[in-house]
Amino acid sequence: MKLRLLVGAAFLPLAFAMTAQAADTAPSAAVEPAGDGLFGRVVNASGSPLPGAEIIVRGSGRRAVSNTQGEFSLPGLSGDVTLDVRYIGLPDASQLVSVSPGRPSQVTVTLGGDDVTTVADVVVTGVITDGVARSLNQQKNADGTVNILSADAIGRYPDPNVAESLQRVQGVAIQRDQGEGRYINVRGAPAAFTAVSVDGVAVPAVSPTTRAVDLDTLPSDIVSTVEVSKTLTPAQDADSIAGAVDIKTRSPFDKRRLAVSGYAGGSYNDYGGSDTRAGATISNVFGPDQSFGALLSLSYSETNRRPDNVENAWVYDKDAGRYLIEETLFKDYETQRTRQALTGALEWRPSEGLRAWLRGSYAEFEDDEYRDTLRFGYADGKIQPGATDRAATFTGARIYKALRHRTQNNQITTLSTGLERTFDNGAVWDAALSWARSEQTYPHRDELVFRSDSQTLSYDTTDHYRPTYSAFADASGFYRNPAKYSFRENTFRSNDTEQEDVSFKTNFELPTVIAGREVTLKFGGKYSTRDVVADEERFRHRSSDKPAPLDPGTMASLLSDQLSRNYDYNLGFKLNHDLVSDYLARAAVAGSKSAAARRMPQSLTADYTANEDILSGYGQARFDVGATNVLVGLRIEKTDFEGSALNVPNTGAPVKITVDRDQTDFFPNLTLRHSFSDQLIGRFALTRAISRPDYTDVVPRILETRETEDTGGGSKIRTLISRGNPDLKPTLSNNVDLGLEYYLRPLGVISANAFYKDLSDYRFTLVTNGAPYAPSPTGVADITESLNAPDGRLMGIELNWQQTFDFLPGWASGFGVFANYTLTDAEIKTGRSFAGRDTFTLPGQSDTTYNLALFYERAGLSARVSYTHRSDYLEAINAERPGLDLWVEGRGQLDFTASYDFGNGVEVFGEAKNLTDTAGVRYYGVKERTYEYEKFGYNVFMGVRFKY
Structure with a gap:
């Protein structure tokens, strides 16, 4: 219904603009x-x-x-x-x-x-230098601290999505999935601390568990510019503690003529698979005085990957006082990722003082993945004497062989319509109505699992990057013998998350004179309403269930003739993807998705609904005091939240619980920009920002499960509780920013920006063992929930150097450099002690990130070699044991791009990505306890661009 209302209202600004234009001009008068x-x-x-x-x-x-x-x-x-x-x-x-x-x-x-x-x-001429010039001029003359990436600059890196493009910006690091960037960490802050918008329209997250936006859904070739505001103004939404990212698409008035451009190409990846990418944009202006403009842009890419991946799940054995691996998982992927995007714009500019627009964007990301796995289940067996923190042997262990087929589909759609009117006295009024929708769907995450008989298994992780496993050293290759396996289970899982946001905002800007000084006053308001619906279903049918599941037959009957390998490990033959998919489809129809097979309560506790309404208003004044530009103002945001979820007890019927709450927050702002000279600019800002809790953490969901533990002298019932916290507060941050920028002639900048963020009520997840819980048979339970940490801080400095070497003689004048370095330090204080700790670093915060690129541009040739790096960062905190904190190992990557412009609108280009073949590594506590080791190889891409 919200979409229908928006579409119905979409042409109101155009109608209003036409009425206003008719009032300003006589019917026969020329448009002025x-x-x-x-x-x-x-x-x-x-x-x-x-x-x-x-x-x-x-x-x-x-x-x-x-x-x-x-x-x-x-x-x-x-x-x-x-x-x-x-x-x-x-x-x-x-x-x-x-x-x-x-x-x-x-x-x-x-x-x-x-x-x-x-x-x-x-x-300064050339594609690279022209893009740099556009970015630097906008950054130099902005009120606050802003970093801007232009389309030309983005196109000179091998970055297929917006997340990877942003890693080139100082202070921005990315989190990867199978080698591709997905989330961004700005200035060492968690990904959820950064809001994302497209053409000023706030983008809801696609995931039900975080507010962070999956930027791998958005291809980089739809972008005109990406603007990262690291200090906010009162006119901007306050929900960006780290920085606000606005992705601007193209306008037909960028060229003001018929303009056509596009590109196409393909690639090779040394770990198997290939890339295909293509895109095209067409725009024109037409009508009386070329006052109408239209633009259409299309993008498509297909990426095939076969990364190698090994995971070791570590636990701590309290009785023996040592770390053990409870399972090792070897993953053999065949993935196909497709991205397609469409952007469009209709604009009307009958005069310089009046304009109206209708803009839209659609982006879809689909990950179709087959995963053959071999899993050593040490926890199924019994540990033998002589185990250490590096090696252990288990009798009675099991081996699992499985095939999982998973499809993930993300969709992000935005639509906005609005107008802007400049009046006779220089006042400017604008209004915009927008709609955004994000959806994440897993149509299926289906898996067929076979399990071996009891085996004796051991491991040795002395070389933690290349551990040894006894099964692979066994000359008989028993783990490859299908006769050793029998059907264990099939599982089915699907979920759908929809987030829809509708907003209306308006601004009024008035130049005036106060006490003899020219002052520009600006006021505005915004109302947004967001609805979130998350639904998940899980089904599992085991061989021992009654009624019995559909029999898949022997494992031998489902094997293919394709060898499965992971690094140097021989995993045996793959399961036949077509045969297994056919079986899973028949198993679902035959009754696996019956009431008896539905996994309870897991199928209910991921479900929730939420509604969040935000009403905001602001006022600001901008004036000059000599060479100092002063902006001062206040923003107020009132948040009304309502959420519903289920309380699912261990026994008894689920109960729906609804909570609602409201909160009003104030965001004062002082932003100064001082021109010491035409080339030297100083900045200072005092601002305040907010990060609201993730919906899944604040809705009143409660999941209660019970386990029976063998204590050696009998058994004990253990109650586990996972619950939301409706009392969870948003995180607030008081920010201080200070910067100095020196702009070089003819093109370049040297800058330093320092920042300090004082955090209150930072959110963290806590597991409390033995907490009082009356419904439990023992009166206690292990409770997992999100809580607020009273204090925290995030501070750092960004250094940046960009310069063209035009002063060099002859051909050497085509060289130039980009370099930036960011140093951050952060901590949160929980107000309580966990394993002797009450202070933690921020998840997602790397102490150092840096980029270094050397480019050359002359006589149609453009080339750039670039290296980007971030240091280790914390991913998840283990409150009980620091040795099980989950860390991501620091990673560097070397890339190269080159192109040649023939001067007739045609350009050939090549890209080489991850030439260092750097792995993605995660570990528990210390690097010797490697959790995941994944390599995705280098990629070489060749293509052609054209423009008219």
């Missing part, structure tokens, strides 16, 4: 901008718009900055005025403009023409 003042564009010699150009009115010091289409406005001017225009990478320009009273004037300022006469006026 309304009101006094000056409207203009800044372009380069080829007519392309220059965003971030600084326009200063000589004498008065009035200042404007061009937007992404190179447009600017200076209302209230009259008479002859001289504009001084500055743009890093191009020579400065001055232009005399005559502005008639009562009638607006239009001007186009062209930079980098034929009048370049000095070394300082060298015109």
